[in-house]
Structure formats: C-alpha cells, structure tokens
Amino acid sequence: xxxxxxxxxxxxxxxxxxxxxxxxxxxxxxxxxxxxxxxxxxxxxxxxxxxxxxxxxxxxxxxxxxxxxxxxxxxxxxxxxxxxxxxxxxxxxxxxxxxxxxxxxxxxxxxxxxxxxxxxxxxxxxxxxxxxxxxxxxxxxxxxxxxxxxxxxxxxxxxxxxxxxxxxxxxxxxxxxxxxxxxxxxxxxxxxxxxxxxxxxxxxxxxxxxxxxxxxxxxxxxxxxxxxxxxxxxxxxxxxxxxxxxxxxxxxxxxxxxxxxxxxxxxxxxxxxxxxxxxxxxxxxxxxxxxxxxxxxxxxxxxxxxxxxxxxxxxxxxxxxxxxxxxxxxxxxxxxxx
Amino acid sequence: xxxxxxxxxxxxxxxxxxxxxxxxxxxxxxxxxxxxxxxxxxxxxxxxxxxxxxxxxxxxxxxxxxxxxxxxxxxxxxxxxxxxxxxxxxxxxxxxxxxxxxxxxxxxxxxxxxxxxxxxxxxxxxxxxxxxxxxxxxxxxxxxxxxxxxxxxxxxxxxxxxxxxxxxxxxxxxxxxxxxxxxxxxxxxxxxxxxxxxxxxxxxxxxxxxxxxxxxxxxxxxxxxxxxxxxxxxxxxxxxxxxxxxxxxxxxxxxxxxxxxxxxxxxxxxxxxxxxxxxxxxxxxxxxxxxxxxxxxxxxxxxxxxxxxxxxxxxxxxxxxxxxxxxxxxxxxxxxxx
Numbered sequence: 001x002x003x004x005x006x007x008x009x010x011x012x013x014x015x016x017x018x019x020x021x022x023x024x025x026x027x028x029x030x031x032x033x034x035x036x037x038x039x040x041x042x043x044x045x046x047x048x049x050x051x052x053x054x055x056x057x058x059x060x061x062x063x064x065x066x067x068x069x070x071x072x073x074x075x076x077x078x079x080x081x082x083x084x085x086x087x088x089x090x091x092x093x094x095x096x097x098x099x100x101x102x103x104x105x106x107x108x109x110x111x112x113x114x115x116x117x118x119x120x121x122x123x124x125x126x127x128x129x130x131x132x133x134x135x136x137x138x139x140x141x142x143x144x145x146x147x148x149x150x151x152x153x154x155x156x157x158x159x160x161x162x163x164x165x166x167x168x169x170x171x172x173x174x175x176x177x178x179x180x181x182x183x184x185x186x187x188x189x190x191x192x193x194x195x196x197x198x199x200x201x202x203x204x205x206x207x208x209x210x211x212x213x214x215x216x217x218x219x220x221x222x223x224x225x226x227x228x229x230x231x232x233x234x235x236x237x238x239x240x241x242x243x244x245x246x247x248x249x250x251x252x253x254x255x256x257x258x259x260x261x262x263x264x265x266x267x268x269x270x271x272x273x274x275x276x277x278x279x280x281x282x283x284x285x286x287x288x289x290x291x292x293x294x295x296x297x298x299x300x301x302x303x304x305x306x307x308x309x310x311x312x313x314x315x316x317x318x319x320x321x322x323x324x325x326x327x328x329x330x331x332x333x334x335x336x337x338x
Numbered sequence: 339x340x341x342x343x344x345x346x347x348x349x350x351x352x353x354x355x356x357x358x359x360x361x362x363x364x365x366x367x368x369x370x371x372x373x374x375x376x377x378x379x380x381x382x383x384x385x386x387x388x389x390x391x392x393x394x395x396x397x398x399x400x401x402x403x404x405x406x407x408x409x410x411x412x413x414x415x416x417x418x419x420x421x422x423x424x425x426x427x428x429x430x431x432x433x434x435x436x437x438x439x440x441x442x443x444x445x446x447x448x449x450x451x452x453x454x455x456x457x458x459x460x461x462x463x464x465x466x467x468x469x470x471x472x473x474x475x476x477x478x479x480x481x482x483x484x485x486x487x488x489x490x491x492x493x494x495x496x497x498x499x500x501x502x503x504x505x506x507x508x509x510x511x512x513x514x515x516x517x518x519x520x521x522x523x524x525x526x527x528x529x530x531x532x533x534x535x536x537x538x539x540x541x542x543x544x545x546x547x548x549x550x551x552x553x554x555x556x557x558x559x560x561x562x563x564x565x566x567x568x569x570x571x572x573x574x575x576x577x578x579x580x581x582x583x584x585x586x587x588x589x590x591x592x593x594x595x596x597x598x599x600x601x602x603x604x605x606x607x608x609x610x611x612x613x614x615x616x617x618x619x620x621x622x623x624x625x626x627x628x629x630x631x632x633x634x635x636x637x638x639x640x641x642x643x644x645x646x647x648x649x650x651x652x653x654x655x656x657x658x659x660x661x662x663x664x665x666x667x668x669x670x671x672x673x674x675x676x
C-alpha cells in the first residue's frame with residue numbers, strides 16, 4: 001500500500017518477529033494445532049486452564065525459534081512441530097508454577113490461572129503440560145533432542161530455585177544474577193534453537209552456533225524484561241510494572257543501583273528489599289535511584305551486547321532470508337525498550 | 339538362628355517386602371547412591387529439601403519393583419538402576435506437589451518439606467526432580483522405556499487434576515474413583531514394572547504380564563492406603579489418620595458409606611464433605627458410618643482381589659525366587675491392614 005501512515009511503517013520496520021511469524025506462518029499453524037490437540041483431556045479442568053494460558057495472548061516466541069531455526073537448517077520433515085510444541089509446553093508449565101511462586105497479579109495482560117482456578121490446579125496442570133512435552137519429544141524418536149530439552153528442564157528448575165533462595169538478598173552478585181537468568185530463561189531459548197540442527201542432522205559447528213544464538217538471545221530477552229519492570233509500560237509487556245520490586249526480586253537494575261547507593265539510598269534498599277516494607281511511593285523512588293545510577297541504561301547496553309553476539313553467532317550459516325530474519329529478531333528483542 | 343522368638347518369626351513371615359529388599363540389597367544400594375548423586379546441585383536448597391524427602395523414611399517400593407522385575411527378567415546390565423532412580427524421582431516430585439495441594443500435616447511421619455521451606459521451594463524442587471528423572475532416562479538411551487515413563491507421568495498428573503476437581507463432590511462414582519487411583523497411583527507402579535522387560539528385551543507377553551502386575555499391585559496399594567486413612571494407625575503408615583476426611587477427598591470407603599446412608603447419615607456427609615464444616619468428633623462418626631456400611635471391609639476385599647490378580651499375572655514366568663517374592667509382595671501389600 002502506497003502512502004501508508006509513517007507510524008505503521010515504523011511499526012513494521014521494528015517488527016522482525018512479525019516477519020519471522022509471517023515466514024513461519026504455516027509451521028506455526030501446525031504447532032498451534034498440535035498444542036491445542038495435546039492439551040485435550042477428559043478431565044475438563046486441564047484444557048480449560050491450558051487454553052486460558054497457552055491458547056491466548058502468548059508470543060509463542062520459543063516455538064517460533066524452533067521452527068525458524070529448523071528451516072534455517074533446511075529441515076524438511078514435521079518433527080520440528082512436535083519439538084516446538086514441547087518447548088511451548090515446558091515454558092507454559094514454568095509460567096503456571098511461577099505464577100504460584102511469584103503471586104503474580106497479571107500474566108500476559110490477563111488474570112493468572114491460579115487466581116481463577118486456584119494454586120493447586122495451576123501446579124497440577126503445569127505438571128501435566130510438562131509431562132505432555134516429554135510425550136511429544138518421545139514421538140520424534142530423537143534421543144539427542146530429548147537430552148537437550150530434558151537437560152534444559154532441570155537447569156530451568158535449578159535457576160528458579162536459585163532465584164527463590166536469593167529473594168530479598170541485597171548482596172546478590174552480578175555473577176549470581178547472570179547465572180540465574182542463564183538458567184531460568186536462556187537455557188530454554190538455547191535448547192529451542194539447538195534441537196533444530198540436531199533434527200536436521202547438521203554438523204557440530206551449526207549446533208554450537210545455534211545454541212549460542214539461543215543462549216545470547218535469551219540473556220538479552222531477560223535483561224530487557226528485567227529493565228522493563230522498572231521502566232516500561234504495562235501495555236507493552238502484558239505484565240504489571242513493578243512486580244519484581246514488590247516481590248523483592250534482585251535483578252540487574254537493582255543490583256547496580258544498590259552498588260552505587262549513598263547512605264540514604266542504601267537504607268531505602270534495605271527497607272524495601274530485605275525488610276520488605278514498602279509503601280505506595282517506594283516504587284517511584286526505586287525507579288529514580290535506578291535511573292540516577294544509570295542502571296537501566298547499562299542493563300540495556302548489556303542486553304544489546306548479547307543481542308549482537310546472538311546475531312554474530314549465525315555467521316556460520318550462508319546468507320538467507322531465514323538467517324536475516326533471525327538476526328533481525330535479535331535486534332528486535334532489545335528494541336522493546338527505548 | 340534356632341529358637342528365635344515367635345514374634346520375630348511372624349514379622350519375617352509377614353514381610354516379603356523386606357525379603358525382596360534383602361534380595362535386591364546390592365541393586366538398591368546402587369539406586370540409593372544414584373538418587374543422592376543426582377539430587378546434588380550447587381543450589382543448596384535442592385539437596386537439602388530433596389534429602390529431607392527422598393533421603394529418609396521412604397519405602398522405595400517403586401524403585402524396588404523396577405530392580406526386582408529387571409532381575410526377574412534376567413537383566414544383567416546396570417540401566418535398571420537409572421530407571422529405578424527415575425521412578426523414585428517422579429514419585430518424589432508428585433509427593434512434593436501433593437503436599438502443597440493437600441496441605442498435608444505429615445509426610446512419612448515427618449513434617450512435609452513445604453511446611454519447612456515453603457510452598458514455592460516444594461513446587462520448584464519437585465520440578466527439578468521431575469526433570470532429573472528424564473535426564474536419567476535419557477542416559478539409558480532406551481526410547482521405549484522413556485515412552486512408558488513419560489506417558490505414565492502425564493497420566494499421573496491427569497489423575498491428580500481429576501481428584502482435585504472431584505474434591506468435596508459427594509456424587510463421585512466408584513468408576514470415577516477407580517479411574518483416579520488407576521491414574522494417580524497404579525500408572526507409576528505399572529510403568530515401574532513394565533520398563534524391566536523392555537530393558538531386558540523380553541517378548542510382548544512378559545511386558546504385558548509385568549504391566550498387569552504393577553497396575554493391579556498399585557490399585558491394591560492405593561485401596562489399602564485409602565482404607566488405612568479411616569482405620570489404620572498413624573505409626574503404621576507414617577501419615578496421620580483422617581487426612582482424606584479433613585480434605586473432603588472422596589475415597590471408596592466414603593463413596594460406599596454415602597451410598598448406604600440413611601437420612602441422618604446423608605445430612606452428615608453433606609455437611610462434612612460438601613459444606614466442609616467439620617468438628618472434632620466428626621471423624622469418629624465418619625469411621626462409625628463407614629464401618630456400619632461394611633465399607634472398610636469391602637474396600638479391603640477389593641484390594642485383596644487386585645492383589646491376587648497381580649500375583650496371577652506373574653504366572654507367565656517360570657517359578658523362581660524373584661517370582662515368588664514378587665508374588666508374596668502382592669499379598670504383603672494388602673496385609674498392611676487387618
């Protein structure tokens with residue numbers, strides 16, 4: 001369309017995820033169908049709750065990565081749909097459990113399942129989706145892919161426990177934080193992209209490149225997420241701003257603000273994080289201290305670095321529309337915040 | 339030893355599980371070592387919580403079934419240790435999540451993990467153990483065994499959700515109840531015994547026989563468990579009597595007592611289960627109504643029937659010490675209550 005409004009053009013330019021989605025539309029329709037099919041159960045609570053979470057509003061970023069990287073590897077079969085659905089089920093199971101653990105007020109802009117059906121239902125349906133993920137993997141009969149995804153699953157859980165143990169711990173180091181986000185987020189991104197060359201029977205160099213791409217993309221993604229919790233807008237992310245703060249979760253913006261804190265600021269952080277005594281105005285104060293320390297900007301800079309690393313990792317592949325769009329996606333992930 | 343006290347002889351006669359344990363002692367030591375090893379993590383909360391649950395007091399009945407049936411099948415390798423440890427991890431993960439769901443006061447005679455470390459820790463460490471179970475299975479490189487255990491895992495979760503949905507539902511049918519215990523308990527017993535002939539490369543007839551053995555043993559086991567909740571002694575089971583009643587869980591003794599209830603009794607059941615209004619004396623009254631309906635005895639009769647079916651299923655195997663002891667175990671499981 002000629003003379004489209006500048007606003008729309010700009011949105012399009014900033015949405016390689018959308019482009020990737022378009023390119024993978026047929027694959028993703030198959031993945032969606034599989035997700036709906038494998039959430040079915042005579043126990044009605046399962047598809048009802050599953051549909052609420054999985055069926056609506058999710059970005060499907062992780063399964064999109066699996067199908068797109070499978071295409072990048074020239075894979076011609078259909079098992080990538082099963083692995084992509086398995087990846088989304090693992091992710092959904094962790095979301096259901098996270099909502100109980102974090103006592104989240106919003107998930108993908110909606111009331112989380114546990115506030116509708118109760119914590120017990122969220123725990124057990126999460127277990128169901130996790131088991132169904134493994135059913136799907138078994139169907140591909142690919143033990144290497146199973147090994148990659150089952151290893152990622154235990155690493156994710158380990159990261160979640162580490163994060164829990166570090167809650168309200170003001171002395172959490174940057175190294176510990178990086179370890180947590182690598183485990184709880186980047187491990188699944190890395191597994192989602194590493195299974196593709198395995199499925200396509202590609203050499204170790206491509207497997208390592210795609211693992212690196214997913215890992216760095218996941219790190220960038222989580223850093224942006226953690227920055228957005230202090231600087232984004234509710235509508236942009238589908239979760240409420242300030243969740244991490246209210247939970248006393250130690251993320252990079254806070255870790256860096258604490259490091260730069262003067263005496264007054266240090267007392268503030270101790271009160272709101274360690275003592276967990278928070279009033280209505282404290283979040284705004286936290287944001288101002290974080291901005292004063294330049295901690296949002298430096299968190300974003302680190303995200304951009306990882307994003308560039310992710311794009312660079314794809315250099316072993318010859319130039320192609322899939323490679324270009326996957327590289328653009330890495331840039332897009334860090335463009336979510338300005 | 340000659341002239342051993344009659345009491346001890348009688349205990350021995352009544353403990354084929356102990357005999358099976360003795361026969362499998364070397365295998366089980368290897369399984370225990372594997373369990374301890376694979377619970378390790380740099381995140382200290384994981385081994386601490388895991389050790390509390392897995393490390394102490396468990397009967398290890400399910401992994402014992404895997405190693406004993408593997409021996410029955412003449413298996414000579416070591417992968418049965420990995421599958422046995424995986425089975426115990428799956429079971430432990432469901433226990434950790436059950437404690438959160440059921441709000442249990444006791445687990446294996448001890449304070450459950452969630453009352454010490456919190457619900458969040460129990461949820462996430464449960465996820466970790468579940469994932470580690472799959473890591474172990476992948477190491478055996480046996481896709482059929484993986485298929486059996488991953489299928490069982492989704493069936494278990496389905497059964498747990500069905501049970502949750504039927505909570506305080508006085509009109510739950512016996513069919514629904516049987517479906518729940520088949521899913522939440524018997525499916526893992528069946529998988530634990532079915533993987534052995536698969537590992538040993540045995541024909542389908544032996545695989546079916548061992549699946550049947552585990553399934554019926556599991557059904558008998560759960561029926562006894564549900565009867566014990568209304569008639570056993572706290573020390574015998576390592577859990578408090580009356581848990582099911584307090585939760586409003588519909589088990590066979592209650593279903594049958596409700597079916598036989600007169601008007602007064604029907605009102606009682608409605609109040610304590612549906613309205614969930616219970617006073618201190620109500621548990622005793624419930625037991626008296628259940629006994630009056632003969633519902634404990636008939637539940638035990640059904641358990642004994644399944645126990646005999648389990649023993650019969652092993653008929654396809656030639657007589658051997660392993661077969662004898664596995665058959666005795668089936669009888670032992672229903673001898674837990676008199």
